[in-house]
Amino acid sequence: MVTVEVDSARVESRLAAGELRCPSCVGGVLAGWGYARSRRVVGTAGSVRPRRSRCRTCAVTHVLLPVTLLLRRAYAAEVIWEALAAKAAGVGHRGIAAKLGVPA
Template sequence: MLNGTRYGDRRVTVGEDVSRATVMGPAGLPLRGCSDALQRWGYGRRRHVRSIGAAAIGVRPRRVRCRGCETTDVLLPAALQPRRADVTEVIGTILARKAAGTGYRRIAAALSR
C-alpha cells in the first residue's frame, strides 16, 4: 500500500521498502533531477501528536537521502500531517463536525482541546 505525504510542494510516496520511495513535485512530476535510489538516513525530530481520546503519542519519523543529489526528506506515515499537532483522524473528525454546523468551541470541547 502506498502512502503520500505532502510537505511544502514536495510529495513523497513510500511503499513498504524505503529504498523504492519517490519524491514528486507539483502536478505529480518527479522533483529530483537525478533518478537515483533513496537510502535510510537516520530519523527526523521526535514530536508529539494527539489522537482521539488518547494522550500525546511520541513519533520519530524516518529520514531518507537521495544517493545521487544528496538531498534529504522526512517520511511521514499517512496518519500524520506535516506541521500539525493532531493525527489525520482528528483533523477529519473536526472537518466533518464543522461541515455539519458545529461551532469551533463545541468541537474543541468534544475533543478535549
C-alpha cells in the same frame, strides 16, 4: 517530506530495496538516513519519530511521513477530519474542541 505507508517495517524494507524514489531529482533512490526529531501528535499513541532518508544521487534529505499524519500539523489526519465534519454539521469551535479534547 515524502508521504509513505503507516507500516514502518514495510517502509524500512522499501528503503533497503531501493524502491523509494527521490521527489527532488530524476532517477534518484532514497536510502535510510536516521530519524527526524520526536514530536507529539494529538490522535496518536505517544510521540512520533519519523524516518529520514537521503537521495543517493542528489544528496537531498527527506522526512518520510506516514499517511496518517499531515505535513506541519500537530494533529493526526483523523482528528482534523472529525473537526471538519463537525464544523460542516454546524457545531461551533468550542463544541468541536470539547468533543475532541483539544484547546478551543
